[in-house]
Amino acid sequence: MTPLPAGSVIGILGGGQLGRMLASAAARLGFDVHVLAPGEAPPAARVAAKHWNAAYEDEAALKAFAEACDVITYEFENIPVASVDYLLACGAIVHPGTKSLETSQDRLTEKRFLNEIGIETGSYAPVSSPEELKTALETLGGEGLLKTRREGYDGKGQASVKSGDDLEAAFDSIGHVPAILEAFVPFEREISVVIARAPGGATAAFDPSMNDHSGGILRTSIAPCGLSEGVIARATRLAETLAQETGHVGVLALELFVLEDGTLLANEFAPRVHNSGHWTPEGCLTGQFEQHIRAVAGWPLGPVTRVFEVEMQNLLGEEALAPPESYDPDAVVTLYGKRDAKPGRKMGHVVRRTAKA
Incomplete structure (x- = not known):
């Protein structure tokens, strides 16, 4: 290009x-x-x-x-x-085209694709009725997370279920649409790798961040993520594999569960810039948004060296309405210009930086 x-x-x-x-x-x-x-x-x-x-x-x-x-x-x-x-x-x-877009739109298709290219996930089963959900629960250990196969984000379109629950009600709560049951993963922490791929195949990955979710919504992302160089290298290789196998051009994010022994299991991926990478413009020589534009425009990818230790916190609902003087003067605030501060709605984020250790 x-x-x-x-x-x-x-x-x-x-x-x-x-x-x-x-x-x-x-x-x-x-x-x-x-x-x-x-x-x-x-x-x-x-x-x-x-x-x-x-x-x-x-x-x-x-x-x-x-x-x-x-x-x-x-x-x-x-x-x-x-x-x-x-x-x-x-x-x-x-750019990025349709491969990564179409794959990520259906959770069942997504997990099958990840497994096909050698990226492990937690156990899962497709379910389309309360009866199938009952069987899947028996197979996956008696409890799990029921999610719609399509759409649904920030905790929407999902329900925690276990054997003995009212499974008809569980299906009703997600709209009685085709779904997937995911077994609970006993993870030690969650991380994500945000990576960019250029049209010619070159890639550049940001340092993984450690992510904390509450109610299905990302609350904070912290970099560095506190893992060993070996685990970080393996996580980065998985993201590189995903970017190459989809022929993706631009930025994508691979979310991973990290088990106690360092095993990595993919949760999902997003074929776009990602909430867990919002710290990168303030924490790195090139941020994820500029990097995406560089990739789709055919420019060389920028350096992704992290120059600070950072913590990004999402501002939900009325949290974003705080007066400017209440913010830490050393923090960087980004507000999204949304008109209505609905509860749980992402209205902005704040990034706090400290010198690298």
């Missing part, structure tokens, strides 16, 4: 906070950004050169968008695959 010159147009499918931070990074590198997303003024649109207010399935809008953009990317994994296929049929360059 010939590197795009400054002044080229980068299109982003999706108008949320990830698109907003991608658009800001692209603008700093001299690109114009067009955002296609439904809604009058989503967060990303308000920092972009142009907003296309259209549904992702609107073929007329997609065709015009393809003609206006030099390359197109996306900010979240629930963009319809058919829309990306249509953009490609219109002659658009789309």
